[in-house]
Every structure is written in structure tokens, then in C-alpha cells.
Amino acid sequence: MERNRQAKASRWDELATDWCPVARAMSVIGDRWTLLIVRDCFLGKSRFEEFQKSLGVTRHILSDRLKRLVEQGVLERNAYSRKPLRYDYRLSEKGRDFAPALIGLKDWGKKHMPVRKPAAV
Amino acid sequence: MERNRQAKASRWDELATDWCPVARAMSVIGDRWTLLIVRDCFLGKSRFEEFQKSLGVTRHILSDRLKRLVEQGVLERNAYSRKPLRYDYRLSEKGRDFAPALIGLKDWGKKHMPVRKPAAV
């Protein structure tokens, strides 16, 4: 019943209590997908299927990451339809405050990670 | 002999060719440790053992991440001792340019991820 992610403190949860704020930030976004979900939110996406199509991540992981982001208060989940009960995910204040960091990453990527074609097949 | 990390393009390498600069940035730092190594570099650390003590990451993973960061041009590896051949790792230009993003993350962590004691045992 309880979150078994909580149950046994992994390296992830250890980061959450680190003295360094960067490490604590990484305890939320320190994986391949979470930050990209946040980015998609900044780009106006808000629904499960939108994220899934955009990222190509497995539904399983996406489901987990969204849950985590909501738990962490980065996203807010609310029903946008009542008849077929459907939820979407939108940035909270905490999430919107991520903008500067995201811009920093964007600028760095833009400057230092030029797109290179995958080696010709 | 060749890097087998290269051999089969995993999800990681796909990110490196993504249209979005944030995604490309994540292809470098999108894991639990890499960014923290970079942070340590900003804090003046430069040697394997220093990183290892600071992060508590396994030597195996640390070794891999350092190699990756050097390949990516974020760090530069140079021999600081010749007699017992020893290397250290220092930020390149590309690495130093990471400062704004790092500061963004630090500010966010500071504001939104208060240190909470690990639940009392």
C-alpha cells in the first residue's frame, strides 16, 4: 500500500537530504526523463498522451514520473473532464520557478551540443 | 576494444540528436551523478578520490562518468604527476560554461527543496 519507492531509501532519496541544493534538485530531476516532461509543460503540453508522443518514453515510466512530479509539487494534476474522468498535468508555482534553470540548460545545449546526425546508415 | 557504450545506440544517444537543446544537454548530464561531478569541479575538486569521497558513488560508475565527461569535452584529463602516473580532471571551457545552468539549479533547489531530515529512525 505504501510507496515502496519510499520504503527503502535508495541513492535517490539520499540526495533529497543532501547539504547541497544542486543535489537536492537532482533528487527530483536527476534522470533522463523528468526534466523533459517539465520542458514539455513549459511548451504547453499537459496530457499523458502528449508527453508520451513527444518523448517516446514508455508509458510505465511516464506514469511514474508524473506521479513523482505531482508528489514533489512540481506539477498539479486536475481533472479537465468529468464525464470520462481525465486528468492533465500543469506546472505549479514550484514548477514555473524552474524556468531559469531550464533556460540555462537550453543555452548550454544550444551552444555546446550541436545537433549531429546519427551516423549514416 | 571500441567503446561498447557507443556500439548500440541506447536511449541516451538518441537524446544527443534531439531537436531540443535541453534534451541534448540531458544526454550528457541526465543521470544522478554526472552533474554532481561537474558541481564538485566548480568547487575545486579534481581528483578521482575526491569525487569518490564527496559523492559516495561507486568507483565503477565514477570511472565511467569521468570518461564520458572527457569524451564530451566537459572535463579535461591531464597528468599532474609523471612518476607515479596520475591524472586529474578539470573543467574545460565547455564545462565552465555550465555555470549559469548550475546556478539556476542551485537557486531552485535552495528555494524549493528545503532540507528535511530523513524520517526519524
Place this chain on the structure above:
DNA sequence: AACCCTCCGTTCAGAAACGGAACCTACATT
């Protein structure tokens, strides 16, 4: 009503990544 569609997930098996500990190499110290 029977059928198919959409949305938001969950389940399962196999593959990849990670963690912990021991080991290795090269030199220096005692």
C-alpha cells in the same frame, strides 16, 4: 446492442544500468 476508438494507465519478461566489494598496477614509504 455490438463493435471499435480514445485516454490513462498497469502488468510482465527480458535488457540495461547500478551498487558493493574485491582486485590490479605502479610507485613511495618504513
Place this chain on the structure above:
DNA sequence: AATGTAGGTTCCGTTTCTGAACGGAGGGTT
């Protein structure tokens, strides 16, 4: 010769992720 230090590598078991299929609640179509 034994011990220590720095920078890794190897081995192996555990955790996490992927890919693909399945579920279930509702809607729309015929």
C-alpha cells in the same frame, strides 16, 4: 618485504528501464 596511496577494472547480484501487450471506463457509430 610489507604497507599505503592513487586511479582505476572486474565480478556479480539487485534495481530500474524498455517494449509490448492488456485493462477498464467511457464515447461514438452503425
